[in-house]
Amino acid sequence: MEEIGAAFVTALKLIITGDPEVLSITLRSIIISGSATILSALIFIPAGSAVFFSEFPGKKGLVNLINTLFSVPTVFVGLVVFIAISRSGPLGGLGLLFTPGAMVTAQALLISPVITGLSISALSGVRPEIKDTALSLGASRVQIAITMLREVRYAMAVVVLAGFGRAISEVGAGIMVGGNIRGYTRTLTTAMSLETSMGNIEFSMALGIILITIALFVSIIVYRLQRL
Amino acid sequence: MKKITLPLSILFLTLLLVAVSMPACSAGAPEDTGKSITPSAASDAGRILAKRDRVKVATTTSLYDTGLWGFLEPMFEKKYNVELDVLYAGTGKAIEYGTRGDVDVLTIHDKAREEKLVADGIGVKRVPFASNHFIITGPPSDPAGIKGMSPEAAFKTLMEKGKTSPQQVQFISRGDNSGTHSKEKAIWKAAGYEYEDVTKSGPWYVEAGSGMGPTLVMAKEKSAYTVADIGTFLAYKGKLGLASLVDRGAILLNVYSVIPINPDKVPGTNLKMAENMVDFLTSPEIQTLIGKYGADEYGEQLFTPSAGAEPVE
Structure with a gap:
């Protein structure tokens, strides 16, 4: 117990004094996971909307599959991306492995089911009157879609934040495809994994506190948005 | 078709943006693994100013x-004006x-597999640049009583005591196919055991599947024995x-080599920089620094420079 207390105090000192290493790891984490979230949202919110607005056989099965993939293991995504972008893999020519871009790709893929699935359920939550009113006013299919998407814009922000939360807190995929290179692909979670194994508990604790704080901020924003 | 091309172009644009912005954002303040010496300011300035080539060493x-x-x-x-990415594995x-x-x-340490790599043409050559030795470490109370034994005799004793009283005597194996793991297997063989049988010999034998540092930490937590290289042991001591209970025996020699990857066999690798790495590690200046590294901090030499020649015990 004493060890935890002492580590906590040292960790707070590292944060308050603005330790450059802690700062740069934090910044890098936010940039990488932020990019992954934006990338994933740009592709999979439209994809989720497309699934919602179209009718096709097997739609229900597809939605179920997407929801199942919410909890796809991070290491599995890491493995798939590793095989794909390794030099001997199909996308090896891009030279992406062990770069921040690889981590962005893996995290974007990891959260894609969350973004797609939650987009679909956000749209499902729109009151049917809105669609009916738009229809009665003579709106085209595209206009109806736009109206409904506008209606769920806050819910979509929540979707994006949920994706970001999963991206920034994952470690398995990031460490496999990023390689945890100091000053390049080392993020909050991968640094915690290494530093804990090396016995630098205080440093890990500082990063952990920052990670929790980020998660807290995200959930506060989500809470606010949901009340709008 | 249109539906597909739009997301795809967005994907590539974003990836491009990321690729462009990353070298800038990686130019943060120097990071330190805790024990290493802070990288020079010059290196960090270089990261900001120039987009340099990258070379990767595992x-x-x-x-x-x-x-x-x-x-x-x-x-x-600094010397080769390049970004070096160090991957530990x-x-x-x-x-x-x-x-x-x-x-x-x-830069690895398993002579047999290194020679095979070169024979297969994947490695260009194998150049030893430093050595030290392995030790068998365990709790200071030494419940199995192996202190001062030969490595082979110590392993035999650990096996016998571990089988009969797994509560007192446990052994943690790296279990990760590393050089240290290979050495452990070699010692089991020299002690007259088949490694297959060792892994099935009971709960006293624990496979960690982790790096050297984490394995040592686990050995401490479980009051168990393990094989470690003297460098990591001293750094974590x-x-x-x-x-350190057993530190003498020819079998405990630990040789580190540098091996450039052959772009003829494995396309896309940077042979020029890999050759620079060989020159760098075997240069008199760096050899001296390797020999001195950690000596002040840990009170003992961590590595013996070997200047490209095969070290002998």
């Missing part, structure tokens, strides 16, 4: 956990990275409270 965990790579990295980057994983073409050069 290294055995012991050269990383001791902080040696953190110490050498800025010197190499067990020797087995490092060889896999090299074979797949994901790194340009390896302060945190561990484990004792």
